[in-house]
Amino acid sequence: MEQQVNEAVVATRAALTQASAMAVQYSFSILGAVVLLLLGWFLSRILHGWALNGLKHVRGIDTTLAHFFANALRYAILILVFVTVLGQFGVQTASIIAALGAAGLAIGLALQGTLQNIAAGIMLLVLRPFRVGEYIQTKDVSGTITEVGLFATEMKTSDGLYLLAPNSTLWNTPVTNFSRERIRKHDLEVTVPGDRDIDDEMARLLAIAREDPMIESVPAPQVFVDSLSDSAATLKLRYWVSTPQWFKITRDMNRRVRIAFGQKVAGPEPDAAPAG
Template identity: 60%
Template sequence: MEDQTTNIVVATRTALDQASALAVQYGFSLLGAIILLIGGWLLAGIISRSAYRVISRIRGIDETLASFFQNVLHYSLLILVFITVLGQFGVQTASIIAALGAAGLAIGLALQGTLQNIAAGIMLLILRPFRVGEYIETANVKGYIKEIGLFATEMKTADGLYLMAPNSTLWNTPIINYSREPDRRQQLSVALADNIDINLARKTILDVLKADQRIKNTPAPKVYLDDLAVDQAVLNIEYWTVTTSWSDVRHDTVSKLKARLAESDVAIKLPTEPASQAD
């Protein structure tokens, strides 16, 4: 009986000693893991915020792109901290990294189209082929830029309609930006009736162009004969004006030319080139 009691006491003490040793061992591991989590969380925030400040100061980097890089860096650091904490408890982190890589590959394949839009959005924000407020035209869409996001670009058509274009469709196609350059050329044509004094018509047109202060003197306006049909001569008109007033100047010039040529007894037909930008 005494032997059994002694054995029980010895077994109990052994179990307590082992439990105490395990508690001390894992207690330090748990304490280290908590400290590592808190420190890693704070350090990830400090590093990501510092990176955001540095990136946002780079010329041409949009705030949306800077925030995206900040979030990517922040969560990447948190994942690294989490894997390090698991290593504190003896977990094989190599298998976790492999599993994360496989999961990332699967997610990438499933979201291939979305990732293409994100990549295109990053390139659009870096290279800036267009900015908010500018009018652009591609093979598929045209309109004013309202907002450039990572997934899609919000636009407003000349008719006032809302348009959202995936970034991949804007990145993989030629883009015409009507607002980027400060000056823009205008082209018109005047069809003169038969037996009309071409020199008189040309002088009258040049007088109208030079009288408008919105039309630039350099490059100088041009009026030239480029086509001679059987029953009429066609005078081509070229002038440069500020991009922001391009449409207004075009409309006013057509009206003034029609009135002035009529006053000069110049019989005309006045076809004009259709505007490629919304009026």
């Protein structure tokens, strides 16, 4: 009986010693985990601010893109700190990383269209084929850019309507930007009867363009015979104007030439009306 009591006492002491050792060990682990989490949180905030400020000073980096990269850096640090904390408690982090990778792959497959829009949004923000305030046209949409986001681009049509276009549709198609260049060309056609002197009519048409101070002198306006028949000749006036004033000046030139020649004039109407 006395032997059994002694064995129980020894076992109890051993259990208490082991429990004390485990308590001390896990206390330090818990304390270290808390400290590591706090340091990781502060470090992520500091690096987030540095990255954001640094990217904002990089030429060509959009504010939306700067926030995206800065947030990606912050969350990457937090995930790394969390995995490190789990390793403090003896958790096999390799399996966790593998699980996170598998989960990321599954989410990527499920959100394939969304991720495609994000990738297209990043490319649009980096390469900037268009900016806010510019008028663009694609095969499917046209309008003035009001905002370029990571998922979609907001536009305002020439009719004053709101248009939301997924970024993937704007990245995977040719885009015509009517506002990017400083000047734009306009061709204006006039039909002259065959009994008139073509040289005189060409000089008169060219004088109308040269008298307008809003028309660019370089490149200089040009007049040439575009087509010729027995009964008439088609003259074409080619001139360049400032892009923001293109729509107004071309409409005014159409009116002035019509009055001068007493007829309707032809010219390519813009698919995208105002360039500004």
